[in-house]
Amino acid sequence: xxxxxxxxxxxxALLVGGRASAQGYGLNEMSSCSIxxxxxxxxxxxxxxxxxxxxxxxGTQLRGKVLGVGGTGISIDGAFTQDRTRQRFDAQVPVxxxxxxxxxxxxxxxxxxxLGVYVPYGLTSEWGEDFPxxxxxxxxxxxxxxxxxxxxxxLIPGQFAIGAGVVINRTAVGLEQAIDLSSTTARAAQGATxxxxxxxxxxxxxxxxxxxxxxxNAFGYGFNVGARWTPDAAWSVGARYxxxxxxxxxxxxxxxxxxxxxxxxPRNNPxxxxxxxxxxxxxxxxxxxxxxxxxxxxxATIALPDQLSVGVxxxxxxxxxxxxxxxxxxxxxxxTLPLDFANAATPDRELIEDYAASWSVRGGAERRYxxxxxxxxxxxxxxxxxxxxTVTPLLPDMDRRNYSVGLGIPLSGLGTRxxxxxxxxxxxxxxxxxxxxERMARTETADQLNGGVYTLRAHIASLTLxxxx
Amino acid sequence: xxxxxxIPTTFAPIVALLVAACADEPTVAPPTTAANPxxxxxxxxxxxxxxxxxxxGINDSTQRRAYPALLARQMGTDYVYPALAGRGCPPxxxxxxxxxxxxxxxxxxxxxxxxxxxxxxxxxxxNVAVPGATSFDPNSANGPASNTLTFLVLGGKxxxxxxxxxxxxxxxxxxxxxxxxxAVSSGVLVTPAGVPTFTPPVQYxxxxxxxxxxxxxxxxxxxxxxSTVDLLGTPVVVSSVITQNPQLIQVLSVILGVRLTVHPSCxxxxxxxSVELLNRIRSGEHPPIVACAKNSVPGTPVGDAxxxxxxxxxxxxxxxxxxxxxxxxxxxSLGWAYYDINPTLRELRANGNIAQVPDLTSRLTPFxxxxxxxxVHPGNLGHQRIANDLIAIINQKxxxxxxxxx
Numbered sequence: 001x002x003x004x005x006x007x008x009x010x011x012x013a014l015l016v017g018g019r020a021s022a023q024g025y026g027l028n029e030m031s032s033c034s035i036x037x038x039x040x041x042x043x044x045x046x047x048x049x050x051x052x053x054x055x056x057x058x059g060t061q062l063r064g065k066v067l068g069v070g071g072t073g074i075s076i077d078g079a080f081t082q083d084r085t086r087q088r089f090d091a092q093v094p095v096x097x098x099x100x101x102x103x104x105x106x107x108x109x110x111x112x113x114x115l116g117v118y119v120p121y122g123l124t125s126e127w128g129e130d131f132p133x134x135x136x137x138x139x140x141x142x143x144x145x146x147x148x149x150x151x152x153x154x155l156i157p158g159q160f161a162i163g164a165g166v167v168i169n170r171t172a173v174g175l176e177q178a179i180d181l182s183s184t185t186a187r188a189a190q191g192a193t194x195x196x197x198x199x200x201x202x203x204x205x206x207x208x209x210x211x212x213x214x215x216x217n218a219f220g221y222g223f224n225v226g227a228r229w230t231p232d233a234a235w236s237v238g239a240r241y242x243x244x245x246x247x248x249x250x251x252x253x254x255x256x257x258x259x260x261x262x263x264x265x266p267r268n269n270p271x272x273x274x275x276x277x278x279x280x281x282x283x284x285x286x287x288x289x290x291x292x293x294x295x296x297x298x299x300a301t302i303a304l305p306d307q308l309s310v311g312v313x314x315x316x317x318x319x320x321x322x323x324x325x326x327x328x329x330x331x332x333x334x335x336t337l338p339l340d341f342a343n344a345a346t347p348d349r350e351l352i353e354d355y356a357a358s359w360s361v362r363g364g365a366e367r368r369y370x371x372x373x374x375x376x377x378x379x380x381x382x383x384x385x386x387x388x389x390t391v392t393p394l395l396p397d398m399d400r401r402n403y404s405v406g407l408g409i410p411l412s413g414l415g416t417r418x419x420x421x422x423x424x425x426x427x428x429x430x431x432x433x434x435x436x437x438e439r440m441a442r443t444e445t446a447d448q449l450n451g452g453v454y455t456l457r458a459h460i461a462s463l464t465l466x467x468x469x
Numbered sequence: 470x471x472x473x474x475x476i477p478t479t480f481a482p483i484v485a486l487l488v489a490a491c492a493d494e495p496t497v498a499p500p501t502t503a504a505n506p507x508x509x510x511x512x513x514x515x516x517x518x519x520x521x522x523x524x525x526g527i528n529d530s531t532q533r534r535a536y537p538a539l540l541a542r543q544m545g546t547d548y549v550y551p552a553l554a555g556r557g558c559p560p561x562x563x564x565x566x567x568x569x570x571x572x573x574x575x576x577x578x579x580x581x582x583x584x585x586x587x588x589x590x591x592x593x594x595x596n597v598a599v600p601g602a603t604s605f606d607p608n609s610a611n612g613p614a615s616n617t618l619t620f621l622v623l624g625g626k627x628x629x630x631x632x633x634x635x636x637x638x639x640x641x642x643x644x645x646x647x648x649x650x651x652a653v654s655s656g657v658l659v660t661p662a663g664v665p666t667f668t669p670p671v672q673y674x675x676x677x678x679x680x681x682x683x684x685x686x687x688x689x690x691x692x693x694x695x696s697t698v699d700l701l702g703t704p705v706v707v708s709s710v711i712t713q714n715p716q717l718i719q720v721l722s723v724i725l726g727v728r729l730t731v732h733p734s735c736x737x738x739x740x741x742x743s744v745e746l747l748n749r750i751r752s753g754e755h756p757p758i759v760a761c762a763k764n765s766v767p768g769t770p771v772g773d774a775x776x777x778x779x780x781x782x783x784x785x786x787x788x789x790x791x792x793x794x795x796x797x798x799x800x801x802s803l804g805w806a807y808y809d810i811n812p813t814l815r816e817l818r819a820n821g822n823i824a825q826v827p828d829l830t831s832r833l834t835p836f837x838x839x840x841x842x843x844x845v846h847p848g849n850l851g852h853q854r855i856a857n858d859l860i861a862i863i864n865q866k867x868x869x870x871x872x873x874x875x
Contacts, residue, residue, distance in 0.1 A: 083499045084547050085510065085593065085636045182590050200584040202551065202624040204592035263625025266615030270584065275611050279625055431497035453497050 023329050023358050023382050024305070024397060025123040025142055029072035030054070030100050032421035032464040036406020037364030038378020040323040042311030043228065043238035048421065048466040049102025052116035052150045054309075055226035055240040056163030059104055059112030059152025062468070068102040070421070070464030076124075077459070078396065080133065080436065082452040089131045096124050098143075100464070110157060114150040114165070119143060120242070121171070121304045125394055132206055133393035133436030139176040140394050144169050144247070144304055148224060158230065165224040171247040171302060172217035179210040179293075181261060181279065186271065198279075201270050205437065209261050209283055210293055216252030220245040220304065234316035244306040244333055249299055254341075256293040258284065297342040306330040311362075319369070325362040331355040331385030352439050358385035364404075374408025376423070384432075388446035391434030396454035398432035406462075419466045427458035505869050507691050508544035508639050512595050512632045513537035514607055514680065515643030515695070517846060518855075519598035520622070521550075524842035525579070526570060527600065527618070528557025529586065534849045537596045537641065539856035543871045544639075550596040551622045555583030558618060562842040565835045566724070585621055593635035597628045603647040604668055604676035608683070614647060629680055633687040640684050640692040641859065645810070646700055648673055649788055650845070653700045654745040656775040658784055670791035681799055691867055693859055694800040696809040697792040701782055703814060704827055704836040704844035706741040709761045709776075711826055724829050725751045732760035734772060739779055744827065744844045746775035806866035813858055822850070 028039045030053050033046035044058070045051035048068030051058035078091035098119040105113045121144035127134055150165030182199035189195040199205065226240035260280050267275030273282070286293045311325035337351035364378035379402065386397040406423030435449040503509045513519050521527055521535030529552050532538070541548035556572030559579050563571045570577045599606065599622045606612030607628035612619070623631050632640065648668035652658050657666055668676070681694065700706065711717055712735040722729040727750060738761035749755035758765075760772030777785065793809065800807035817823040817839050824837040827844065834840075841848040847855065853874050860871045 081499050084549075086499065087636060196584065197587060198624075199590045200554070200587050202585050202621040203590075204594070204624050205590040206592050207624065261625065264610040265625060266611040266619045268616045269620045270582065270617055271620075275615060433497060453499050455497075 023360065023400075024331050024334065024355065024385050025121050025395060026305075026307075026329060027098060027119055027122045029074065029098055029460060029462060030118050030120075031068055031102070032070060032072075032406055032423040032462040033366075033376065033408065033466075035072070035425050035460065035462050036376035036378060036404050036421070036423035037321075037323060037366055038362045038380045038402065038404055039360075040311060040313075040325040040362040040364040040378060040380070042226075042240055042309045042323075042325045042327075043236045044311075044313035044315070044321055044323055045238075046421075047468070048464055049104045049114060049116065050100070050118075051152075051163075052102050052104070052114045052148055052165060053118055053120065053224070053242075055228060055238045055311075056114075056150045056165045056224055057152055057161040057226040057228040057238065057240070059114050059150065059163055060106070060110065060154045060161050061228075062104050062112060063106055065106070065469055066102075066104040067467045068464050069100070070462060071097045071099045072460060072462035073097050075459045075461075077457040078125075079455050080127075080131070080393070080396070080434070080452050081455070082132065082436075084451065089128060089133075091126065092128055093124050093126045096122070098122055110154040112152040112163075114148075114152065116146070116148045116150065116165070118146055118148075120146050123395065127393055131393065131436075134178040134208070135180045135206060136392050136436065136438060137175060137177055137394045138211075139174070141174040142171065142302075143173075144171040144245075146170075150224070160230070161228045163226045163228075167222040167224055167243065167245060169220040169222065169245050169247065169304065170217065171220060171249070171304070173215070173249065173252075173302070175212070175214045177212045177214075178208040178259070179212055179256075180205060181207040181209040181263075181283070184209070184283070186282075203263070203279075207261060207263070208259050209279065210256050210287070211259050212254060212256050212293075214252055214254045214298060216249040216298070216300075218247050218249040220247035222304075234314055236313045236315075237311070238313075239310045240308070242307040244330060245304040247302045247304065249302065250297075252298045252300070253295070254298050255295050256287060258287045258293075292343065299340045300337060302337075303333040305333045319367060321364075321366040323364050325360075327360045327362070329358050329360070329385060332357045334385070352442055353390050354387050354442075355385040355390065356387065358383040368408075372408075372410030372412070372419070374419075374421075376404075376406040376408070378402070378404040378425075380404075388433065389435070389439055389444070389449055391432050391446075391450065391454060393436060396432065396434045396456060398429045398454065398456060400456075401428045402426070403428065417467050417469050421462075421464040421466060423460075423462045425458075425460040425462075427456070427460065429456045431455040503546040504544055504871065505867075506638070507867060507869070508546045510595075510635050510637050511537075511541050511544055511546050511548070511639045511641075512635050512637035512684075512689075513540075513598055513641050513643065514628050514632055514684070515598035515641070516602040516645065516647050517598070517600035518645060518852075519641070519643040520596065520600050520618075521852075522600045523846050523848060524561035524563075525846075526557050526559045526561030528553050528555075528560055528571060528583075530571075531557070531561055532596075534852055535596070536852040536856040536859065537598075539853060539874045540641070540859055541595060543856070543860060543874060546595075548595045549589075549591050549593070551594055552586040552589035553583065553621070554586040556581055558582035558584065558621060564832050565842045566830065566832050582617055582621075594622075594631055595635060597623065597631040598643065599623060599628060601647060602628065602644065604644050604673050604680070607644065607680045608676070629683050632684060637684065637687065637689045638691070640689045641695060642681060642684070642692065643695040644677065644680070644697075645695055646698045646845075648697070648792070649785060650700060650705070653705060653777065653785055654743045654775070656743060656746075656773060656777055656781070658777075658781050667785075667788055670788055670795065673792050674795040677795060677799065681803070685803060691805060692803070693806040693808050693862060693866075694796050696796055696807070696811060697789050699786075699789055699811045699814065701741060701777070701785060702811065702818060704744060704824060704840060706743050706777065707826065709735050709738045709740045709742060709759075712738075712759050712761070717826075720830060721747070722757075725757070727751075727757040730758045732758055732762075732765045732772065734760050734762035734765045738762065741777045741782060743775045743777075747829075749775065806862045808859055808862050810855065810858070813854060817851075817854070
């Protein structure tokens with residue numbers, strides 16, 4: 001049944017992601033300090049251990065042992081307004097709290113060891129039951145939890161350091177998707193007479209008759225390397241490359257349930273069924289026995305793109321750090337999403353994404369006070385990698401402007417080793433035209449497909465408890 | 470520890486931008502095309518004329534020429550109709566004299582149905598009209614007049630439900646004659662059991678109110694309620710006077726392929742007979758006799774079936790008048806416009822744009838240039854005229870400035 005194919009197609013969508021301040025399904029929310037500094041932390045990462053992600057070379061900056069642990073609350077305010085009906089559909093994304101934990105140990109004067117556990121890619125998109133784009137995704141989740149053991153080495157003490165880490169990534173994906181009756185076969189082919197879909201009989205697109213739930217997870221591996229040059233006391237320059245990770249999900253669990261259409265066949269209908277017959281009666285056999293909409297497995301490969309960042313920091317002003325970064329995401333890796341289904345009756349598919357490499361420009365400032373308090377601020381702009389034809393309910397991606405502020409609060413009651421970092425980040429967008437229908441071929445253009453406007457804003461609050469000893 | 474922080478000016482732009490960003494609204498918004506917010510979402514409810522049925526058939530070409538399509542274009546509003554694929558369902562007549570249909574070279578017949586165009590299944594629809602619909606049908610997915618097109622257009626919902634899907638701001642309701650058309654065509658207004666074969670006006674009013682009230686409750690801010698067509702003033706029926714024209718009877722005999730006999734009861738008669746009578750004679754379902762009074766041929770329906778005597782004509786006129794009285798009052802009560810098509814029909818009939826006597830030898834305009842190749846449905850010019858009538862009424866009622874269809 002074609003409906004099955006369309007449902008499972010989006011298993012790959014699982015990868016689309018968590019977004020908030022980053023592009024695509026990337027996540028930047030690694031620590032409160034780095035959020036507050038606008039993520040401009042490649043040259044001089046924060047002192048909470050998050051260098052493990054931002055630049056593995058910077059571990060020798062830290063003395064002794066450092067522990068940073070916390071979480072980031074992401075609240076997304078998204079909506080889709082349909083052109084034709086002007087109806088607004090609000091996203092219903094629950095607040096997500098990706099955690100972060102970094103531990104660093106200065107093993108020797110020139111070597112630091114570190115371990116980070118964080119979420120560099122993630123997605124939660126959720127829409128209401130009546131959202132017209134639920135045929136692409138009503139709910140999609142992706143969590144790419146990464147563990148990264150890291151070593152940093154000062155090659156030229158005080159001037160030049162390198163670092164590297166092994167990325168061990170466990171990605172879990174989930175998708176809930178409606179299945180459209182209109183594209184489902186109503187009458188099988190008979191001889192020279194081709195098959196007829198319910199759509200050809202008058203059932204409009206967007207008529208739900210089933211709901212699919214698909215879950216899966218897998219491990220993927222990569223690396224994260226960096227370099228840091230400090231030409232003098234005021235300036236530092238950093239570069240870092242996080243490799244692409246391909247996550248092959250095999251044996252995903254696909255389940256289906258029937259949804260009542262409320263549709264009734266009138267007398268003299270083209271199917272020849274008695275007047276008053278419900279559509280639900282006709283499709284019920286698909287959900288039982290060997291029907292096409294019974295439990296089966298599916299597999300997909302998800303690409304977590306590479307990242308290359310270059311940054312500069314200036315500390316020539318007393319107690320102040322100014323920093324700027326440019327980062328390139330290799331989203332061109334997300335060109336298609338091949339999907340394979342265990343049921344031979346379900347054709348394999350490729351979702352067309354056609355993402356392009358994208359850039360982000362970031363700037364941040366930090367001011368440290370003699371009483372131990374720290375004030376931070378940051379600005380960043382991220383370019384969307386999604387082409388106009390791939391702005392979908394899974395990930396209605398768009399260019400974003402991020403505004404962040406934060407504080408470092410010394411916890412004097414716990415001694416001088418402890419500090420609480422707090423930050424707030426506001427993600428602002430202009431909105432972007434997008435679609436709620438599936439793109440079946442590259443010949444279908446954005447103008448043909450896009451039927452409304454997505455809006456997206458996010459409020460992000462983060463806390464990190466930092467200890468050093 | 471006392472908090473004493475002097476925030477450096479470095480952070481001032483960040484805070485200012487953050488505050489400004491929080492206050493701004495997204496700048497990308499859905500496009501607006503409608504000439505007036507009243508027409509933001511227009512939906513047409515109705516039957517065959519509204520659906521675009523012409524020449525005993527319907528296909529994408531006739532659908533695109535239907536008056537709701539023309540009206541939507543003048544409104545500048547989005548318009549999605551249930552496009553039919555290929556030759557149609559059934560394909561319209563292409564030649565009246567041969568009764569050949571569009572796509573005849575591809576085997577098209579009166580039973581051909583190429584189903585819906587699969588590339589045009591977008592929802593919601595702006596034209597939910599279904600050919601054949603009576604006042605009983607728009608609120609039901611399985612109404613008494615359901616036919617193949619009912620499911621093809623509505624996909625298992627009722628007309629009103631599909632209309633509400635579009636969240637209409639403006640509607641036209643054109644349930645304009647099927648409640649009594651079959652009675653007029655058959656010439657039988659009451660069954661042998663004494664049951665009327667047309668919708669009693671009280672029932673019609675109830676049905677109509679249920680349709681319009683739901684549209685109003687769904688948020689329609691305005692609309693036009695269209696009158697029932699005075700079927701006795703259309704080519705659906707023909708005056709028995711023509712039976713006194715021997716030359717015409719001779720022509721009819723040739724066209725029908727039978728020797729047509731006129732019964733003496735037609736002399737001086739003011740009866741009307743429906744064009745359907747000629748179809749039945751052609752198909753052999755009725756003897757080749759035109760009679761104008763009951764029992765003209767004892768023991769047969771000749772002179773009764775497909776014939777309306779003066780008393781029956783009065784019954785029909787009374788019913789239609791009562792239908793239209795209710796529609797007009799309903800429109801008044803809602804503050805909506807009422808469109809009585811009958812003055813237009815009389816004008817077009819008087820000036821020959823609708824034939825008073827069908828020219829059954831004409832391949833393309835047997836019922837006049839404003840009619841299609843069947844006696845019930847207007848042709849392209851007829852739809853254009855209806856659209857312009859509606860535009861004039863809408864402009865007058867709502868103070869709008871919709872331009873006429875050129």
